[in-house]
Amino acid sequence: MTLAFVMVNTVPDQMERVLEEIKEIERVEEAYMLYGVYDIVAVVKAETTEELKGLILRIRTVKHVLSTLTLMAIS
Amino acid sequence: MTLAFVMVNTVPDQMERVLEEIKEIERVEEAYMLYGVYDIVAVVKAETTEELKGLILRIRTVKHVLSTLTLMAIS
Amino acid sequence: MTLAFVMVNTVPDQMERVLEEIKEIERVEEAYMLYGVYDIVAVVKAETTEELKGLILRIRTVKHVLSTLTLMAIS
Amino acid sequence: MTLAFVMVNTVPDQMERVLEEIKEIERVEEAYMLYGVYDIVAVVKAETTEELKGLILRIRTVKHVLSTLTLMAIS
Amino acid sequence: MTLAFVMVNTVPDQMERVLEEIKEIERVEEAYMLYGVYDIVAVVKAETTEELKGLILRIRTVKHVLSTLTLMAIS
Amino acid sequence: MTLAFVMVNTVPDQMERVLEEIKEIERVEEAYMLYGVYDIVAVVKAETTEELKGLILRIRTVKHVLSTLTLMAIS
Amino acid sequence: MTLAFVMVNTVPDQMERVLEEIKEIERVEEAYMLYGVYDIVAVVKAETTEELKGLILRIRTVKHVLSTLTLMAIS
Amino acid sequence: MTLAFVMVNTVPDQMERVLEEIKEIERVEEAYMLYGVYDIVAVVKAETTEELKGLILRIRTVKHVLSTLTLMAIS
Numbered sequence: 001m002t003l004a005f006v007m008v009n010t011v012p013d014q015m016e017r018v019l020e021e022i023k024e025i026e027r028v029e030e031a032y033m034l035y036g037v038y039d040i041v042a043v044v045k046a047e048t049t050e051e052l053k054g055l056i057l058r059i060r061t062v063k064h065v066l067s068t069l070t071l072m073a074i075s
Numbered sequence: 076m077t078l079a080f081v082m083v084n085t086v087p088d089q090m091e092r093v094l095e096e097i098k099e100i101e102r103v104e105e106a107y108m109l110y111g112v113y114d115i116v117a118v119v120k121a122e123t124t125e126e127l128k129g130l131i132l133r134i135r136t137v138k139h140v141l142s143t144l145t146l147m148a149i150s
Numbered sequence: 151m152t153l154a155f156v157m158v159n160t161v162p163d164q165m166e167r168v169l170e171e172i173k174e175i176e177r178v179e180e181a182y183m184l185y186g187v188y189d190i191v192a193v194v195k196a197e198t199t200e201e202l203k204g205l206i207l208r209i210r211t212v213k214h215v216l217s218t219l220t221l222m223a224i225s
Numbered sequence: 226m227t228l229a230f231v232m233v234n235t236v237p238d239q240m241e242r243v244l245e246e247i248k249e250i251e252r253v254e255e256a257y258m259l260y261g262v263y264d265i266v267a268v269v270k271a272e273t274t275e276e277l278k279g280l281i282l283r284i285r286t287v288k289h290v291l292s293t294l295t296l297m298a299i300s
Numbered sequence: 301m302t303l304a305f306v307m308v309n310t311v312p313d314q315m316e317r318v319l320e321e322i323k324e325i326e327r328v329e330e331a332y333m334l335y336g337v338y339d340i341v342a343v344v345k346a347e348t349t350e351e352l353k354g355l356i357l358r359i360r361t362v363k364h365v366l367s368t369l370t371l372m373a374i375s
Numbered sequence: 376m377t378l379a380f381v382m383v384n385t386v387p388d389q390m391e392r393v394l395e396e397i398k399e400i401e402r403v404e405e406a407y408m409l410y411g412v413y414d415i416v417a418v419v420k421a422e423t424t425e426e427l428k429g430l431i432l433r434i435r436t437v438k439h440v441l442s443t444l445t446l447m448a449i450s
Numbered sequence: 451m452t453l454a455f456v457m458v459n460t461v462p463d464q465m466e467r468v469l470e471e472i473k474e475i476e477r478v479e480e481a482y483m484l485y486g487v488y489d490i491v492a493v494v495k496a497e498t499t500e501e502l503k504g505l506i507l508r509i510r511t512v513k514h515v516l517s518t519l520t521l522m523a524i525s
Numbered sequence: 526m527t528l529a530f531v532m533v534n535t536v537p538d539q540m541e542r543v544l545e546e547i548k549e550i551e552r553v554e555e556a557y558m559l560y561g562v563y564d565i566v567a568v569v570k571a572e573t574t575e576e577l578k579g580l581i582l583r584i585r586t587v588k589h590v591l592s593t594l595t596l597m598a599i600s
Contacts (some may be wrong), residue, residue, distance in 0.1 A: 002499075003182065004335075005155070005191060012135035012143065032153065032223035035131070035145040036261050041155060042169065048089075049452075049499075053524050056335070060312035068312060070335040071191065072504050072522065073182035078257065080230070080266060087435035087443060105210050107228065107298035110379075110431070110445040111561050116230060116296065124152075124199075136169075146266065147222065148257040149203050154260075162510035162518065185454075185506070185520040186336050206260070210237035218237065220260040227424075229560075274377075274424075278449050281560070293537065295560040297447065297573035299428050302574075303482065304398060304410075305455070332453065332523035337415040341455060341521065347526075349574075353599050356410070358463060360387035370596065371491065373482035374578050378557065378565060380530070407528065407598035408542035413484050416530060418598065446566065462585035462593065483580070485529075485595040 002046045004061055004075040007038035014064035015039050021062045027055050038069070077121045082113035083133055089139035096137045102130050113144070118146040119137050153223040156209055157188035161191045164214035165189050177205050194196070194204045227271045230299040231237035231284055239289035240264050246287045252280050263294070302346045303373040306359055307338035314364035315339050321362045324354050338369070377421045378448040381434055382413035389439035390414050396437045402430050413444070453495045453523040459487035464514035465489050471512045477505050487493055488519070527571045528598040531584055532563035539589035540564050546587045552580050565595070 010018040015033055019069045022042050029044040042059060046052035052072075060068055085093040090108055097106045097117050106117040117134060121127035128145075135143055162167040165183055171193050172181045181192040192209060196202035202222075210218055235243040237297055245254045247267050256267040267284060271277035277297075285293055312317040322331045322342050322371055331342040342359060346352035352372075360368055385393040390408055397406045397417050406417040417434060421427035431445055460468045465483055472481045472492050481492040492509060496502035502522075511517055537544045540558055547556045547567050554565040569586060571577035581595055 004106075005184070012140045012362045014465075015132070015135065032220045034155070034223060035147055036221045037144055037219070040223065041223075049525065056524075057313075060315065061145065067309065068339070069187070069337055071184045071186045071188065072335055073184060075190075075500065080259070084442065087440045088432075090432070090435065109230070109296045109298060110447055111296045112294070112444055113296065116298075124225065131224075139296045144262070146261045146263065147261060148266075149206075150199065159517065162515045163507075165507070165510065187519055207238075207240070208254065215237045217234065219262055224258055224486055274450065281449075282538075282540070285540065290537045292534065294562055297560055299431075300424065305484070307516045334523060336521045337519070338521065341523075349600065350492045351557075356599075357388075357390070360390065365387045367384065369412055369487070371486045371488065372410055373463070373484060373491075375574065380559070409530070409596045409598060411596045412594070413596065416598075444562070445558045446561045446563065448559060449564075459592065463582075465582070465585065485597055487594055490587045 002052050002075065004044050004046070004052060005071040006042040006044055006056060007069040007071065008040040008059065009066045009068075010039045011064040011066060014071060018062055020063050024058060025055070025058055027046060028053070028059075056060075077124060077127050077150065079119050079121070079127060080144065080146040080148075081117040081119055081131060082144040083115040083117060083134065084141045084143075085114045086141060090100065093137055093139050097134060100130070101131055103134075129137040151200050151224065154194050154196070154201060154202060155221040155223075156206060157219040157221065158190040158192060158196055158209065159216045159218075160189045161216060164196070168200040168212055168214050174211060175205070175208055178209075196210040227274060227277050227300065228296075229260070229269050229271070229277060230295065230296040230297065231264040231269055231281060231295040233267060234256040234291045234293075235264045236289040236291060243287055243289050247284060250280070250283055266292075301348060302352050304344050304346070304352060304356075305371040305373075306342040306344055306356060307361045307369040307371065308340040308342060308355070308359065309368075310339045311364040311366060318364050319326065319361055322359060325355070327357055328359075377424060379427060379429065379431075380420050380446040380448075381417040381419055382430060382446065383415040383417060383434065384441045384443075385396040385414045386439040386441060386446050393437055393439050396449060399431055400430070402426065403439075426435070452499060452502050452525070454494050454502060455497070455521040455523075456492040456494055456506060457519040457521065458490040458492060458509065459516045459518075460489045461514040461516060468512055468514050472509060475505070475508055477501070478509075527574060527600065529571070529577060530567050530578065530596040531567040531581060531599075532594040533584065534561040534568060534591045534593075535564045536589040536591060543587055543589050547584060551579070552576070552584055553584075564598055568590050
């Protein structure tokens, strides 16, 4: 099981819309808007690194996402 | 009362226009163009964190804003 | 209720010891070592911003912590 | 008149002590602890750039200051 | 012989396409998608700094590349 | 006399064109493309901070400039 | 098989010594000093994520290492 | 001929002393204290990359230097 925190930056005025769409993605456990360096954090859980890769690529296709930074937990 | 410093980056040649619009927003106490890592700092004061959230989302809708970084004061 | 992600950097060879001590702190829900820019993430929940402040100051006193970055969720 | 925001990082468990000492420095208008990338912001006002230089060098001598980043306002 | 690691950021949903195109460029020894701060790393080898310059300018013309950061090895 | 180093990032494949245009700006003493975090450095000299402000705003209007970071020398 | 690029920063005048020690670590394929943001890059290959964790913790115990940033390749 | 800008960070209260020592180093053309992200910039010129390496390693041995970032000009 791989746990990761995906930090997302978005087009400034689309933060809420992006959050809603990210929350709908399977394997996204939780997601929040943040004050600070990143606009959104998505907590994701994947069975395999293959699945994690798919998840991240999926988040990156959400409209108005500008960049992502994945922080994988060391299990 | 929550005090926060909202650091703003803008489309390069729209810095002055963005500053003018940010200054008009209610609860923005002061705002300045900066030399350095951020283009503009807006000093904002909100009664509640709910209001702060609204303020930041409002600043992010200003045209030509590229990104914001909110530094909240620890009261 | 305030949720925050506290990103921690530590003295390089003390990461595991710091993690253990952070996990013991009340109000720290979860904490993990990370690959990447930050060494540890601590997920904290506080009733008030006053309590959050105390929590962060507490984490900062853990021996071998070098710096912290608090990402507060916008509720 | 030059206005500047001096962002300060400190030894983790000395943030409050550093804040108190910075607040005592002449020409420091306000200073706050912050959540986020920087530990403290000091708002300083100097008559001349010569004076600003002195102020920044003064803040850098405060014990337990690790680094400073000066954001000068474009007047 | 100059060895360099070119860190690339891309339009979020074009990471795989950019990787494929970078891999085709002569003198690019290896290239990988990354978790973390950069989206892609390209390991390049150039005979001269003149050639390295050409290589980097070439990578920067790949469609959907947003930015590059070149880390040159000290030989 | 104020000396400043203006670090510029550009649209990836327009680095050379931006460099040529920046070099033409009065008060820009020198300008170079860089390997590394910034794409271009422009060394500028201004008589007054008023003039420096004008210079930076001028550089920011150059087409394909994405962002600037001004590092002012402490004289 | 997991491939990762471990970016290392060191005590300024100990860069060469750290490089030599890192090169001796098993599973470190290559390591170089760098110009730029990081002082050293170590290219590591691990059979399992368990082994990768061990490798990174091992690199972090090298004397004079100040911080590490692990960029894992998406396989 | 290789031109490089070496950005230096120092122990906070030793910035002036470090500047004086860096200015004495051969091949350092100019050096200034900076407001902003870096404390000092040293402009260096080397005949060969071998010489540049020596120069950077020399700057890194100056007492109270915390870190360096070398930005090499693309000639």
